[in-house]
Amino acid sequence: xxxxxxxxxxxxxxxxxxxxxxxxxxxxxxxxxxxxxxxxxxxxxxxxxxxxxxxxxxxxxxxxxxxxxxxxxxxxxxxxxxxxxxxxxxxxxxxxxxxxxxxxxxxxxxxxxxxxxxxxxxxxxxxxxxxxxxxxxxxxxxxxxxxxxxxxxxxxxxxxxxxxxxxxxxxxxxxxxxxxxxxxxxxxxxxxxxxxxxxxxxxxxxxxxxxxxxxxxxxxxxxxxxxxxxxxxxxxxxxxxxxxxxxxxxxxxxxxxxxxxxxxxxxxxxxxxxxxxxxxxxxxxxxxxxxxxxxxxxxxxxxxxxxxxxxxxxxxxxxxxxxxxxxxxxxxxxxxxxxxxxxxxxxxxxxxxxxxxxxxxxxxxxxxxxxxxxxxxxxxxxxxxxxxxxxxxxxxxxxxxxxxxxxxxxxxxxxxxxxxxxxxxxxxxxxxxxxxxxxxxxxxxxxxxxxxxxxxxxxxxxxxxxxxxxxxxxxxxxxxxxxxxxxxxxxxxxxxxxxxxxxxxxxxxxxxxxxxxxxxxxxxxxxxxxxxxxxxxxxxxxxxxxxxxxxxxxxxxxxxxxxxxxxxxxxxxxxxxxxxxxxxxxxxxxxxxxxxxxxxxxxxxxxxxxxxxxxxxxxxxxxxxxxxxxxxxxxxxxxxxxxxxxxxxxxxxxxxxxxxxxxxxxxxxxxxxxxxxxxxxxxxxxxxxxxxxxxxxxxx
Ligand code: CA
Numbered sequence: 135x136x137x138x139x140x141x142x143x144x145x146x147x148x149x150x151x152x153x154x155x156x157x158x159x160x161x162x163x164x165x166x167x168x169x170x171x172x173x174x175x176x177x178x179x180x181x182x183x184x185x186x187x188x189x190x191x192x193x194x195x196x197x198x199x200x201x202x203x204x205x206x207x208x209x210x211x212x213x214x215x216x217x218x219x220x221x222x223x224x225x226x227x228x229x230x231x232x233x234x235x236x237x238x239x240x241x242x243x244x245x246x247x248x249x250x251x252x253x254x255x256x257x258x259x260x261x262x263x264x265x266x267x268x269x270x271x272x273x274x275x276x277x278x279x280x281x282x283x284x285x286x287x288x289x290x291x292x293x294x295x296x297x298x299x300x301x302x303x304x305x306x307x308x309x310x311x312x313x314x315x316x317x318x319x320x321x322x323x324x325x326x327x328x329x330x331x332x333x334x335x336x337x338x339x340x341x342x343x344x345x346x347x348x349x350x351x352x353x354x355x356x357x358x359x360x361x362x363x364x365x366x367x368x369x370x371x372x373x374x375x376x377x378x379x380x381x382x383x384x385x386x387x388x389x390x391x392x393x394x395x396x397x398x399x400x401x402x403x404x405x406x407x408x409x410x411x412x413x414x415x416x417x418x419x420x421x422x423x424x425x426x427x428x429x430x431x432x433x434x435x436x437x438x439x440x441x442x443x444x445x446x447x448x449x450x451x452x453x454x455x456x457x458x459x460x461x462x463x464x465x466x467x468x469x470x471x472x473x474x475x476x477x478x479x480x481x482x483x484x485x486x487x488x489x490x491x492x493x494x495x496x497x498x499x500x501x502x503x504x505x506x507x508x509x510x511x512x513x514x515x516x517x518x519x520x521x522x523x524x525x526x527x528x529x530x531x532x533x534x535x536x537x538x539x540x541x542x543x544x545x546x547x548x549x550x551x552x553x554x555x556x557x558x559x560x561x562x563x564x565x566x567x568x569x570x571x572x573x574x575x576x577x578x579x580x581x582x583x584x585x586x587x588x589x590x591x592x593x594x595x596x597x598x599x600x601x602x603x604x605x606x607x608x609x610x611x612x613x614x615x616x617x618x619x620x621x622x623x624x625x626x627x628x629x630x631x632x633x634x635x636x637x638x639x640x641x642x643x644x645x646x647x648x649x650x651x652x653x654x655x656x657x658x659x660x661x662x663x664x665x666x667x668x669x670x671x672x673x674x675x676x677x678x679x680x681x682x683x684x685x686x687x688x689x690x691x692x693x694x695x696x697x698x699x700x701x702x703x704x705x706x707x708x709x710x711x712x713x714x715x716x717x718x719x720x721x722x723x724x725x726x727x728x729x730x731x732x733x734x735x736x737x738x739x740x741x742x743x744x745x746x747x748x749x750x751x752x753x754x755x756x757x758x759x760x761x762x763x764x765x766x767x768x769x770x771x772x773x774x775x776x777x778x779x780x781x782x783x784x785x786x787x788x789x790x791x792x793x794x795x796x797x798x799x800x801x802x803x804x805x806x807x808x809x810x811x812x813x814x815x816x817x818x819x820x821x822x823x824x825x826x827x828x829x830x831x832x833x834x
Pocket of ligand 1: 452
């Protein structure tokens with residue numbers, strides 16, 4: 135290791151010598167500024183989360199000259215969702231299981247890598263986890279990463295050596311982290327996910343960015359009143375809950391959108407859905423259930439509550455408000471407003487005055503049937519009768535994937551427009567088959583208190599768009615249909631461009647005002663990460679991680695139609711610049727599972743139906759709805775392992791594929807193994823008879 139670090143230092147010295155000017159100190163000042171665009175210092179480029187760059191060398195006129203400059207192969211990786219950071223010519227990013235790399239941003243040369251060994255740390259907790267991570271933070275010479283198993287780790291940016299490590303969750307509980315940590319004022323803040331797998335009570339914690347010591351924690355929902363409340367905000371929130379909510383945790387987990395707002399010295403936290411989803415179980419007498427599905431403003435120094443705005447009072451559809459919170463100065467009528475913009479899952483686009491949380495506007499950006507509108511006087515949505523599935527089964531728009539999920543929107547101050555990836559898709563909600571009083575919260579298995587289908591989703595069940603939205607006029611300025619369903623975040627520049635990857639592997643640039651597609655290239659694998667831009671020695675670059683991933687892969691055929699089969703297509707980091715013309719390295723064509731029907735296998739329907747329920751609790755998050763893999767794990771309908779009872783048991787119970795991230799289920803006996811095998815064979819027979827067809831209507 136010693137030798138490696140010496141070599142690393144030499145590499146970094148070379149980078150420093152290539153770049154002109156003094157080293158950037160990443161602190162509150164540099165993270166507040168727009169800067170000259172040479173760096174990409176934070177998840178949303180700076181504290182504003184706008185993902186807007188002032189660089190304009192690559193622009194609507196010159197973009198025809200954009201080509202591949204360098205590429206880094208990432209053969210060990212799978213899901214790549216991260217926003218890379220660029221500081222003084224060095225790029226830092228997290229890959230699968232938060233493996234972290236520093237590369238020379240001019241050449242792609244690897245400078246160091248750090249493996250937090252998340253699989254080993256997670257152990258049997260892996261049964262609720264993915265391998266994805268949304269990226270690092272940078273503060274004062276340190277790269278700070280989060281891990282799926284719940285840790286925050288501070289690394290020396292020069293060497294990749296670990297400086298500190300902090301466990302942020304109770305490992306006995308089913309929490310995990312996929313979000314990027316955020317830094318401010320010498321602190322680093324992180325939340326977690328887990329409302330689907332635990333009696334979860336959400337929280338965010340701020341730690342000292344230099345030492346990892348805890349500074350403050352804010353709980354999103356109240357605990358058991360008998361234990362006393364942590365603060366007055368929890369006492370106030372408890373008045374909006376009924377029944378014995380604390381037995382189910384309540385939820386509100388903060389797994390993504392957290393924005394530091396230097397102008398008001400506050401942290402704006404986007405909070406999650408209920409635990410469980412179904413309010414009839416969680417809070418049987420009704421109530422708003424604060425602070426679920428809200429933006430909560432906290433004092434940056436103490437974590438004390440300042441104000442909140444709740445987007446979905448009494449949520450019951452998984453319509454969390456975990457999406458990014460973007461800061462901008464907007465002229466609202468005659469009023470100049472320090473605003474925040476937020477497009478949560480629920481289908482509305484919100485503009486708030488962030489000085490006090492006052493609602494300025496809330497308009498639909500897609501098909502929404504749970505509410506007719508938001509009353510600007512009360513600030514509350516006006517719900518449509520039946521949408522709470524109170525009268526039985528109900529089809530509701532949007533689905534739990536949301537009209538907009540965590541895929542970042544960007545805001546361009548030149549056009550005043552927001553560029554949002556959206557989804558239009560319903561879901562069927564019902565709970566008539568659930569004993570609401572007897573229902574128990576899960577523990578390391580998925581269960582949400584709604585009979586929510588975990589069957590395969592048809593390839594044409596949902597559609598997706600890239601939308602340019604005017605937050606002041608509340609109107610769509612232009613839009614492109616995108617391939618279903620799961621398209622990544624956007625980035626916009628002073629060069630009149632919006633960049634975005636697509637689920638079908640295309641990477642494209644559009645004119646910010648007209649939406650005209652000006653440039654595109656095919657990268658041979660579904661894209662799930664947002665691009666970034668930076669410059670070194672007067673040359674502008676655009677970079678993008680390509681590695682299909684995220685919860686959209688759960689949907690089965692809707693994701694599988696693109697043919698991004700597990701471990702078939704190379705994972706890469708691509709970087710583009712003007713007048714560069716390296717050929718895009720080749721990738722295999724789209725590949726589809728070939729389900730194996732065993733004609734002699736007699737499927738027992740009772741066993742298969744037991745297996746289906748088990749699959750929904752413990753397998754489908756990775757292997758896909760209806761056993762149709764969207765690419766996040768092997769398709770079990772064609773797996774040779776699932777053809778042998780002994781081999782299957784070795785993997786599922788004894789952990790033969792543990793190193794790949796396949797968890798052990800030591801508690802599974804013959805009934806579980808046989809149930810799963812009967813269900814897999816049943817789905818394989820169905821799949822063999824009806825091969826998957828691509829239905830994407832979006833034109834490349
Ligand atoms: Ca959720």
